[in-house]
Amino acid sequence: MTINNDGELLALDCDSLTFSWKEGDDPVLKDVNLSLGKGDRCLLLGANGAGKSTLLRILAGKRLTKTRSCKILGQDVFMNPPGGVVYLGTEWSTNPVVRSDIVVSHFLDSVGGYRHKDRRDKLLRILDVDLDWHMHQISDGERRRVQLCMGLMAEWDVLLLDEVTVDLDVLVRADLIDFLISESENRGATIVYATHIFDGLKKFPTQICHMQLGSTPRGMVTWPPADVPESEQDLFQLALGWLRDDRELRRAVEKQKGRVRGPKTDTRDRVTFYEKYDYSH
Template identity: 25%
Template sequence: MTGPDAPATLHATGLGFRYRARGGWTLRDCEFTVPSGRITALVGRNGAGKSTLLHLAGGLLRPRWGEIRVLDAAPGTPEARARVALLTQDKPLYPRFTVADTLRMGEKLNSRWDQAAAERTVREGGMPLTARVGELSPGQRTRVALALALGRRPELLLLDEPMADLDPVARGEIMAALMAEAAERGTSIVLSSHVLPELEQTCDWVLLLRNGRVELSNDVDALRENHALLTGHAGQADTLAAQHTVVQRRTSGRQMTALVRQRGPLRGDWHVERPSLENILVGYLQDGDTVRSAAAERTEAVA
């Protein structure tokens, strides 16, 4: 079910998780909603909690605090398992199985199995069904794992760094397949990735984690529209911070460059550019002269 009345793809309230052996919180006080039918970029630096969040959504982990819902169901329940597919970084497959054996296993385990979709994903990678999984390249194994996920015909597809071991051509092909899946079947996709330029062309929602907290959960077009890259005299810094949310600023001599989230018209003598999605994401992720207040961060996290 898609459209304005469809349940949210993901919804979290006060979500927190920590691994007992590590001590500190991996995720803390996470509040966000991702609408249905979106291709969502899950972004964050290493250790920000991306994999943990996907494992919570996929039912492999349980929250230590708060709640997360997938398609208005509790992760890990029979209802959620039938509608959600998770592709983890380790992509567990049986190395002695052939590709055909692997797809046959998928068919046996899933009542909504789509053999044609699974085989198409495999064949587009140029590998025969008779090949053994253990003899495939890492990129080919990724395709087989993705074929298993797509063959289930999920309503929500969770992908944890699925293209880290693919070459640029293969990444483009996989991204095209995911976009087609979303367009043709209304599948919601949450994609964790460090390849920011590719996300710009495919994703229409951003969920950004920073230090275990959700810093952004926003529509991509809205992000581009309400952010600006400014260059001007450093003496305008205080006035700018009073009027807008300064995501990041850098000063060199008397000149300042700043990424801001606008709270109204821009005032002052500035050279203004509209940033790319990559500019915005890097600005939030970088360690620099950041002047956001804690209150502003909490407001943006649930905006």
């Protein structure tokens, strides 16, 4: 059981997690460390392919790991998953069920919305959801709002968000962020939020975790930084600098392996390619 410096049980404790898709493959996560107390709000930053989604799915108990490296509220996330953990990812919107001809009110009731009427109605207002919408007729952004209402209407202890606000308009996203902040401050709920959109997030995180090529080289970074004047605190520029460093490191690593992204100068196979795929004759 992992305890923080105040003698309290950590809400989330990921200790030196290493994970590979198959045994013998290079790890996609290497010695990842992530520790959060109750009420912490962690912004998970990193380039595409850095391992953010893989980490969140492991924390949600959706990926089997052989190590007992990840615990939520003191319980192993896969062997003994705790209650009160909500994971919301982008893959939800591709499920054929949520694109079928079902009315939103019936859809929410089918997952227990009637048991959480007060929170459900609050989220319906925040997310600007119409209960008479038909799921197959609405936009991706509106469908995302329904997903968030469905996932957040029961009280949760730990929330794992993976790029689920990318479809939301600015106003709805801002209201949702305010709701999440209030949940952490008033109920002590813990949030890990992976996103590439930093507008309006300056007041959201209490911690930042930077993922770089599957690892967490900086550990947990407190936000806002105590040694930087408020007028100079720029979350976007901080992330941009880290991502530029990540790209240079990634290019160096790939170069050592003989891999280079972008256009190739070797076009020896161009004639063979066109002869193979030229259907004009």
